[in-house]
Amino acid sequence: MSVLLIAEHNNKEVRPFTYNAITAASQINEDLHVLVLGHQADDVAKSLSEVPNVKKVIHVDNEIYENYIAENYAAAIIKHAESYSHIVSSANTFGKNLMPRIAALLDTSQVSDIIKVISEDTFLRPIYAGNAFATVKSNDKKKCVTIRPTSFDPADKSGGSAEITKSDPAEASSSTKFLKKEEVKSDRPELGTARIVISGGRGMQNGENFKLISDIADKLNAAIGASRAAVDAGYITNDHQVGQTGKVVVPDLYIAVGISGAIQHLAGMKESKVIVAINKDGEAPIFSVADYGLEADLFEALPQFLSELNKLNTIQK
Amino acid sequence: MKILVAVKRVIDYNVQIRVKEDGSGVVTDNVKMSTNPPDDNAIEEAVKIKEAGKAKEIVAITIGEEKAQETVRKALAVGADRGIHVKVDNVIEPLAVSKILKKIVEKENPDLVFMGKQAIDDDCNQTGQMLAALLNWPQATFASKIEVKDNALEVTREIDEGLETIEVNVPAIVTCDLRLNEPRYASLPNIMKAKKKPIEQLNASDLGVDINPRIEQIKVEEPPKRKAGIKVASVEELVQKLKNEAKVI
Numbered sequence: 001m002s003v004l005l006i007a008e009h010n011n012k013e014v015r016p017f018t019y020n021a022i023t024a025a026s027q028i029n030e031d032l033h034v035l036v037l038g039h040q041a042d043d044v045a046k047s048l049s050e051v052p053n054v055k056k057v058i059h060v061d062n063e064i065y066e067n068y069i070a071e072n073y074a075a076a077i078i079k080h081a082e083s084y085s086h087i088v089s090s091a092n093t094f095g096k097n098l099m100p101r102i103a104a105l106l107d108t109s110q111v112s113d114i115i116k117v118i119s120e121d122t123f124l125r126p127i128y129a130g131n132a133f134a135t136v137k138s139n140d141k142k143k144c145v146t147i148r149p150t151s152f153d154p155a156d157k158s159g160g161s162a163e164i165t166k167s168d169p170a171e172a173s174s175s176t177k178f179l180k181k182e183e184v185k186s187d188r189p190e191l192g193t194a195r196i197v198i199s200g201g202r203g204m205q206n207g208e209n210f211k212l213i214s215d216i217a218d219k220l221n222a223a224i225g226a227s228r229a230a231v232d233a234g235y236i237t238n239d240h241q242v243g244q245t246g247k248v249v250v251p252d253l254y255i256a257v258g259i260s261g262a263i264q265h266l267a268g269m270k271e272s273k274v275i276v277a278i279n280k281d282g283e284a285p286i287f288s289v290a291d292y293g294l295e296a297d298l299f300e301a302l303p304q305f306l307s308e309l310n311k312l313n314t315i316q317k
Numbered sequence: 318m319k320i321l322v323a324v325k326r327v328i329d330y331n332v333q334i335r336v337k338e339d340g341s342g343v344v345t346d347n348v349k350m351s352t353n354p355p356d357d358n359a360i361e362e363a364v365k366i367k368e369a370g371k372a373k374e375i376v377a378i379t380i381g382e383e384k385a386q387e388t389v390r391k392a393l394a395v396g397a398d399r400g401i402h403v404k405v406d407n408v409i410e411p412l413a414v415s416k417i418l419k420k421i422v423e424k425e426n427p428d429l430v431f432m433g434k435q436a437i438d439d440d441c442n443q444t445g446q447m448l449a450a451l452l453n454w455p456q457a458t459f460a461s462k463i464e465v466k467d468n469a470l471e472v473t474r475e476i477d478e479g480l481e482t483i484e485v486n487v488p489a490i491v492t493c494d495l496r497l498n499e500p501r502y503a504s505l506p507n508i509m510k511a512k513k514k515p516i517e518q519l520n521a522s523d524l525g526v527d528i529n530p531r532i533e534q535i536k537v538e539e540p541p542k543r544k545a546g547i548k549v550a551s552v553e554e555l556v557q558k559l560k561n562e563a564k565v566i
Contacts, residue, residue: 093475093476113440128334133538135536136535184478238475
């Protein structure tokens, strides 16, 4: 019994959720190997070999793995699947796109988005936008599992020295071509791993008003989130969406501004440690999950909030 | 081009889910059901492509109990030409769904298969990718923009970092994001016309695929409830509470 984790990275650095997935994967079984498919990603392989939980790194270097083409990735992973009882990845857009393709090729029924490892074959996962938790047992010989990264702490990054072995690429697909990636660059913390998140909803009224949010985000070193309504209305780009079909966040502090709190949004943030809701509608469902609710017009409350924060000198970074 | 669109009947997105007391699942009796929301986007996109003269026929398919037919009927009312209903008695897993869809694809020979990126009941997000693997077709998941080219699609995908654009050769599978388009409502005359459009009924057991569950659902329970919070009277009070009580700033 060994576990094969598929690393997510940008060929230079390991993407942070890979470390959370490592924690979950090593709870399934301690014999954890990591597969790095990339192009000139030696630094990624080296970083992962230093993770104490990792027992072995398999590195496949080829230009066909420069971008995430699921068809190419899956073909390479299948070549290694034989030796493993579990194949795992994080349940973000990387793993969601990739893992079912592997599972189908292995004739395995995938277990998606687990939030707890109960045993080697039994897992807890949310269903219905997190309104119910299902305990499921996989009876397939080989198991394909994706992991909700925010439900597991990131693994320690240094102190280990796993062996790195090189392996050959599989055949590339000619039917899929990568054209471009429009990545939103920001100096702010990543939404998925930020300690504080401040999100705006339809109540923001337009994109310009998000400046009220970003000023506070700058002050608190927070990431910026949004409800689906705000993204659909074009106030902010899709990578900020928190919810059932967007990102799941579990920060220490989540501030929801002008967000009514549809169950689809709550699905992405209700596990946050402390939740603040600022909304002028006192009946808004967001107040039912908020630790601190402020019934107020956000256009008055946000500038006040910023000036109160400015009075404090002890904002944690 | 011919487009096959897969739709699923799920508990309506506005319904507050209730977990059964015996832990066997969630309450579905007398609960409002509707089409899985991103499947509506999949139908809408197919209809738009047909309206642009780039597709000849749209076939809507669902797999489920008798009443799942309603979702096909709705697809017919917004522009699908005919329907297929594959009957199954129990809930089946995405792997089984994709095996059934593969059989239908082999029979119907569509150029494209569209469906929603995930179903809002089991939140699995698997079927499209699995079908693509079983057919050895390219996949374009989480699509927020589709451009039809000669024998290929240019698809913009919503990913965690932003947007990615890929080109997939036809035949291909596309799973649709909610932002792909604005699904239309069916007009009354079109609802009436849809009643005359044909729906072919098949039984999953006749298709010769293994749809037995591989995953045992041991129990379904309510998630832990958050303890009730408080309302604060002012921004000053909020900041004080966050600093001195919650100690998060």
